Amino acid sequence: MANGGFLLVLSGPSGSGKGTVSEALMKKNEEIRYSTSVTTRKPRPGEVNGENYFFATKEEFEDMVKKDELLEHAFVHTNYYGTPKRFVFDEIDRGEIVLLEIDVQGALQVKEKYKEAVFIFLLPPSMDELLNRIRKRGTESEEDIETRFSNAFKEIDFVGEYDYFVVNDSVDNAVTDIENIIAAEKLRVKRHSDVKELVIKPKED
Amino acid sequence: MANGGFLLVLSGPSGSGKGTVSEALMKKNEEIRYSTSVTTRKPRPGEVNGENYFFATKEEFEDMVKKDELLEHAFVHTNYYGTPKRFVFDEIDRGEIVLLEIDVQGALQVKEKYKEAVFIFLLPPSMDELLNRIRKRGTESEEDIETRFSNAFKEIDFVGEYDYFVVNDSVDNAVTDIENIIAAEKLRVKRHSDVKELVIKPKED
Numbered sequence: 001m002a003n004g005g006f007l008l009v010l011s012g013p014s015g016s017g018k019g020t021v022s023e024a025l026m027k028k029n030e031e032i033r034y035s036t037s038v039t040t041r042k043p044r045p046g047e048v049n050g051e052n053y054f055f056a057t058k059e060e061f062e063d064m065v066k067k068d069e070l071l072e073h074a075f076v077h078t079n080y081y082g083t084p085k086r087f088v089f090d091e092i093d094r095g096e097i098v099l100l101e102i103d104v105q106g107a108l109q110v111k112e113k114y115k116e117a118v119f120i121f122l123l124p125p126s127m128d129e130l131l132n133r134i135r136k137r138g139t140e141s142e143e144d145i146e147t148r149f150s151n152a153f154k155e156i157d158f159v160g161e162y163d164y165f166v167v168n169d170s171v172d173n174a175v176t177d178i179e180n181i182i183a184a185e186k187l188r189v190k191r192h193s194d195v196k197e198l199v200i201k202p203k204e205d
Numbered sequence: 206m207a208n209g210g211f212l213l214v215l216s217g218p219s220g221s222g223k224g225t226v227s228e229a230l231m232k233k234n235e236e237i238r239y240s241t242s243v244t245t246r247k248p249r250p251g252e253v254n255g256e257n258y259f260f261a262t263k264e265e266f267e268d269m270v271k272k273d274e275l276l277e278h279a280f281v282h283t284n285y286y287g288t289p290k291r292f293v294f295d296e297i298d299r300g301e302i303v304l305l306e307i308d309v310q311g312a313l314q315v316k317e318k319y320k321e322a323v324f325i326f327l328l329p330p331s332m333d334e335l336l337n338r339i340r341k342r343g344t345e346s347e348e349d350i351e352t353r354f355s356n357a358f359k360e361i362d363f364v365g366e367y368d369y370f371v372v373n374d375s376v377d378n379a380v381t382d383i384e385n386i387i388a389a390e391k392l393r394v395k396r397h398s399d400v401k402e403l404v405i406k407p408k409e410d
Contacts, residue, residue: 121394123404130404159400164392167403177392184389187369187382189326195364198372199328199335 002193004186005092007035007114009100010178011107012122013152015133017168021122022101024175029182033091035100038064041079054084072102072109083110097182104155111161118185120178121162125169127153207398209391210297212240212319214305215383216312217327218357220338222373226327227306230380234387238296240305243269246284259289277307277314288315302387309360316366323390325383326367330374332358 010025012018026032038054040061049055056064061080064070073082083100091098100110100117110117124130134140134148159165166177189195215230217223231237243259245266254260261269266285269275278287288305296303305315305322315322329335339345339353364370369386373379394400 121400123400125404127405156401156404159394162394164389165394165397165400165403166392177388180385180388181392183382183385184369187371187386189364189367189370192370195326195328195370196361198370199330199361200332 002191003093003095004191005095005097006185006191007088007092007098007100007110007117008032008178008182008185009102009107009110009117009119010122011102011104011120011162012168013104013124013130013155014148015130015152016122016124017133017171017174018101018122021166021168021171021174021178022099024171025178026099028175029179031097032182033096033098035083035098036087037081038070038084039079039081041081054087068113071100071113072106074106085114097186104158108158108161118164118181119162120164120166120181121159122174123156123159123165123167124152125167207396208298208300209396210300210302211390211396212293212297212303212305212315212322213237213383213387213390214307214312214315214322214324215327216307216309216325216367217373218309218329218335218360219353220335220357221327221329222338222376222379223306223327226371226373226376226379226383227304229376230383231304233380234384236302237387238301238303240288240303241292242286243275243289244284244286246286259292273318276305276318277311279311290319302391309363313363313366323369323386324367325369325371325386326364327379328361328364328370328372329357330372 010018010022026034036050036054038056038061040056040058043049043055047053058080061082064082064084065073069085070082071085071088073080088098102110107119111119124133130152131149134145140148164181166174168174185191215223215227231239241255241259243261243266245261245263248254248260252258263285266287269287269289270278274290275287276290276293278285293303307315312324316324329338335357336354339350345353371379371382390396
């Protein structure tokens with residue numbers, strides 16, 4: 001039943017600032033639910049199952065992949081990470097907006113399985129600024145920086161697969177753009193099973 | 206060339222308040238262009254060709270219909286009215302947002318010819334309120350009022366053909382909703398030929 005909920009996929013290349021924007025967006029809009037990932041990595045002290053992550057064994061994770069229970073998944077370093085369908089779809093069924101912040105490869109996987117999501121591509125304001133941002137992390141060798149930059153450049157070609165683009169020239173502007181997109185998507189006819197019902201039986205306050 | 210412009214079709218049944226909302230929207234957003242209709246009715250004193258309307262003879266109008274130069278047209282009382290493609294498409298090519306306020310039948314005609322437009326269905330807050338609004342016009346017989354009301358009720362079924370719905374519970378709220386939709390639609394990837402260009406060659410201010 002479509003009752004206004006949807007999955008918002010916020011994605012972009014390394015250095016686009018999707019983590020920062022995502023955090024600022026959540027802080028300003030407490031009603032947005034953050035998609036909880038499932039992972040095979042061990043919980044760190046203080047991490048709560050079902051809150052920070054759903055923790056799973058390698059066997060459990062591979063079983064979820066086999067049963068097509070994930071919207072996307074990736075193997076990073078020595079661990080699996082994925083987005084469980086059940087969590088996302090349960091929230092959407094309750095009319096919630098679920099935010100998934102993810103890299104470009106992950107977003108493209110989600111699109112294959114669930115094109116009803118709203119896909120936003122976060123762009124750096126310029127390629128110079130993108131390089132600055134990648135450099136500022138300061139933890140990587142010049143070679144790593146160049147690889148990351150060249151990957152980011154190539155990933156921007158996938159913007160055509162997305163619904164919206166947002167230029168991250170400032171975090172505030174990017175958040176406002178995303179808030180406008182959310183406001184508009186809430187008014188999509190296709191996200192409501194019966195719009196006529198809204199008028200015939202207006203909701204009690 | 207897609208450079209961000211689009212046609213916004215604001216439509217709804219009689220009594221939904223589309224005229225009032227449309228006027229308030231234009232007043233607050235002076236950059237929006239209003240679609241100029243072509244008509245066979247005679248200019249009234251003070252009306253300027255190409256500003257209030259494009260005035261045409263019956264023969265000229267029928268020729269435009271024959272050549273498929275109109276997005277929609279209707280015969281009202283003794284005159285033709287229509288929306289010329291050229292005006293709308295020229296403005297869109299310049300990156301402008303063009304507003305067309307039109308009844309449901311007209312909007313459905315536009316959709317047949319140009320589904321790339323953004324279609325907004327304006328709903329009254331309730332059927333009681335719709336009846337109030339139709340009555341308040343005070344110029345019609347009880348029979349006319351009932352016909353108008355019953356037509357409006359049937360027209361709401363076409364909301365499924367539209368992209369967005371906006372409930373006109375107050376003019377201010379309706380205008381804000383439409384402004385959010387416009388802000389979001391400006392960020393649509395498909396409305397820009399080359400999003401990557403935005404990043405590689407950022408525009409000079």
